[in-house]
Amino acid sequence: MKRTIAATLATFAVAFAAPVSAGPREDLLAQYASATQSSGFSAVRGQALHTRNFAGGKADTPACISCHGKDTRSPGRTPAGKPIAPLAVSVTPTRYTDPAKVEKWFKRNCIEVLGRECTPQEKGDWLAYTISQ
Amino acid sequence: MNLTYRPLVLGITALCFSAIVLGRAQAGGNHFYAPVVDQVVKEECGSCHIAFAPSMLPASSWQRMMGNLKNHFGDDASVDAETAARISRYHMANAADAGGQRYSGKLLKGVAPGSAPQRITELPAWVREHRKVPGWEWRHKDVRTKANCAACHAYAEQGYYDE
Numbered sequence: 504m505k506r507t508i509a510a511t512l513a514t515f516a517v518a519f520a521a522p523v524s525a526g527p528r529e530d531l532l533a534q535y536a537s538a539t540q541s542s543g544f545s546a547v548r549g550q551a552l553h554t555r556n557f558a559g560g561k562a563d564t565p566a567c568i569s570c571h572g573k574d575t576r577s578p579g580r581t582p583a584g585k586p587i588a589p590l591a592v593s594v595t596p597t598r599y600t601d602p603a604k605v606e607k608w609f610k611r612n613c614i615e616v617l618g619r620e621c622t623p624q625e626k627g628d629w630l631a632y633t634i635s636q
Numbered sequence: 637m638n639l640t641y642r643p644l645v646l647g648i649t650a651l652c653f654s655a656i657v658l659g660r661a662q663a664g665g666n667h668f669y670a671p672v673v674d675q676v677v678k679e680e681c682g683s684c685h686i687a688f689a690p691s692m693l694p695a696s697s698w699q700r701m702m703g704n705l706k707n708h709f710g711d712d713a714s715v716d717a718e719t720a721a722r723i724s725r726y727h728m729a730n731a732a733d734a735g736g737q738r739y740s741g742k743l744l745k746g747v748a749p750g751s752a753p754q755r756i757t758e759l760p761a762w763v764r765e766h767r768k769v770p771g772w773e774w775r776h777k778d779v780r781t782k783a784n785c786a787a788c789h790a791y792a793e794q795g796y797y798d799e
Contacts, residue, residue: 561710583685584784614712 538623549632559618591636667797691736696752698727
């Protein structure tokens with residue numbers, strides 16, 4: 504019995520000691536970095552992208568901030584009235600930890616706001632910005 | 637003379653009132669529409685707007701809607717095939733003319749069978765129930781769209797749509 508418990512504990516210890524080197528956010532950034540030739544990502548460029556008005560998308564959502572609001576630490580609001588959790592990782596720690604979810608919303612929202620999909624460079628910059636917030 | 641009739645009249649009035657209230661309750665007029673409980677469906681259908689109860693539209697409506705997510709009221713709401721199948725199954729099973737019938741009450745009154753309406757807010761019963769809401773209330777900054785049920789129905793997310 505004691506041995507079984509020890510073995511179980513050991514298994515858990517190994518499982519938790521497994522590579523903590525990179526979280527899902529770092530993995531995502533690395534993935535975007537490998538898909539682009541640029542020197543890196545910039546939170547400043549990300550912020551500019553976040554607040555800029557685009558003409559290519561839908562008229563009622565010209566910018567990211569149309570729904571997410573100007574303050575990344577405050578909740579946003581969808582056109583149908585649903586609250587959107589704050590974008591800043593400091594306020595919503597679970598943000599950008601599910602890569603499929605991140606990609607899903609980049610695709611939908613970039614098409615709605617910019618009228619096209621975002622480039623890996625834009626995604627990386629934007630993430631660098633919201634992660635820093 | 638008047639004094640002898642008064643209790644009787646009052647009693648009859650009270651009785652009529654109770655009968656009307658009871659009648660409405662029995663007809664499913666309690667304005668409860670079971671909310672979505674499947675977590676995947678809730679997440680996929682409840683991020684942009686509230687996850688509308690499947691019992692608010694007939695199965696034919698949901699089928700048609702799931703066939704055109706690429707243009708979902710002007711937005712591309714496409715999901716992967718597996719998720720789409722799960723959402724379809726859930727909505728078809730709990731639609732107003734299927735498992736959700738006990739909630740839908742008179743909501744489908746005036747809807748032609750097989751007509752597959754897409755907007756809950758265009759169902760004749762919905763229009764009738766909201767006929768007294770003035771235009772300025774719909775345009776209010778906290779409402780803006782008829783799809784924003786929770787702006788007025790505080791417990792819409794829990795399934796309650798009383799006034």
